[in-house]
Every structure is written in structure tokens, then in C-alpha cells.
Amino acid sequence: MTDKREYRKRQFLRSVKTVAEYLDVVNRQLDGSPSCLFRGHRRADWPLLPSAARDSFISRREESNMLAEFIRRSLPHTTSSGLLSRTDWLAIAQHHGMPTRLLDWTGSALTALWFAVEKAAEGRRPAAVWVLPYTVDDFLDDEEKAPFGLHETVLVKPRHVTPRITAQDGWFTLHRSGRTDASAGPFLSLDNNKGYRERLKYVTVPATAFGQIRFELATAGITAAVIYPDLGGVAQYVTWAHKHLGDEINYRLGSREPL
Secondary structure (H helix, E strand, O other): OOOHHHHHHHHEEEEOOOHHHHHHHHHHHHOOOOOEEEEEEOOOOOOOOOHHHOOOOOOHHHHHHHHHHHHHHHHHHOOOHHHOOHHHHHHHHHHOOOOOOEEEEEOOHHHHHHHHHOOOOOOOOOEEEEEEEOOHHHEOOOOOOOOOOOOOOEEEOOOOOOHHHHHOOEEEEEOOOOOOOOOOOOOOOHHHOOOOOOOOEEEEEOHHHHHHHHHHHHHOOOOHHHHOOOHHHHHHHHHHHHOOOHHHHHHHOOOOOOO
16 A cells, blocks of 8 residues: 555655756646646645644634634625635635635746745755646536535635735635534645645755745746735845845855855
């Protein structure tokens, strides 16, 4: 029987140190098909789990109560509430920091790489960008059961209900948990889900390459000010532009060799 470690070996493509190397690997993986999504992780060993499944488990009933409370309190802050489905509301809650059963993906390979190296590495741990090829059979086709009554994990192409979804070309996987209500079991990570694990691949980025790739992405126009089209993104970009991270010192000084 194949275990998680064996699947990880199969899913691994290669390690890259530059944007050019990364795009070469991604383009080979795409093989002419645009039907792929991407997700960046600062640590390659992190599983593909939604935020509701991290740290402490949230039951399905509690999730439903949280969403209802979020909608009730958010009505004064939106002008399109009557047009929004519960999945739309879940996407809005996700993008404002509430733990949900949605896992963020993007249609942009460079955006995913930026999320992978946005912050300094944890020690010498590499980052990862996951690549998910998809088909029409992966999409949510029963909005009435979404988001809490699904029996399988599905792909959601959300309406552009927040500027961040638009800027990031945001997509989601909507994860199912156990089949009972209050006693729902834990979520299964996508990289170990039999419906997706054979298709998923990932590229790693060594910790020593974070600084260089961050600069190369900025040259390509991928910065916090673009990823987050609001004042928070502007503030993050200006801070980065004037206060360097430790892994960027040599690049700020004009050297191309990492520390």
C-alpha cells in the first residue's frame, strides 16, 4: 500500500533557484494546456489543508454558525449581498481572515511563486509551489449543497466578489469533511486525496534562493502592491522597498550570489 511519503516522491518535480528555472519547469508540466492552478507554500512540508483544518478542528456545525454570523455582521459593508451565494460569502470571509474549508489557488504561476517566497524562509526549509491540473469534472455543480453538504472535494471558480480575488486570479478547492454534522471527522489534505493526489505535482525553492526570486518577481511586476490592491498592499510594498529582509542583503548591494 502506497503511503504519504511515497506519494510525495511521485509528486516532486525539481528544485529551482530562479524565476527562469521555475517557469521552464512549469511550462514543461503544462505541456501546452492552460488548465492548471498553482499554490505557493513557504514550507514544502505543509499539507494542502484549508484553514479550518489547521491547528484546532472546527466542526461543520460551528463552521455553519460562523458563516451565518459573518453574513449577519457584514451586510452593512457590502452593496451586493442579495446576489451572493453562501459559497461567495465563504470566499469573502476567507479573504478577510476567517478560517474556512476553502483552500486558495491561483491561475497565475508567478503569483503562486510570490506567495511561496513572500517572507523569509524558516531556517533552511525550502518553499514549494503546487501545480494542480484540472478538468470540468472537478467543478462544483450543486450550489444547493455547498458549502457544507458536499460529499467530495470540488473546485470553485469564484465570482470576483473581492478585489483580491481579481488581482490574484483566485480560485478555490472547497473541501469536504466527515459526513455527520457535529461529529464531522478531520479534513483530508488534497495531496493525499485519491481524487487529486496522482495529478498534483510540486516544485521546491531552496531557502537560499528566496531573496533573489523576490527581486526577480518585483522586476516582473509581481509585488505586494499588485497582489493586494488596497492600502495594506501599498504599505507592505513600500515597507519591502525600503527595509530589506536578511536574505536580500547581497542583492541590495548588487551581488548576485546568496549569502
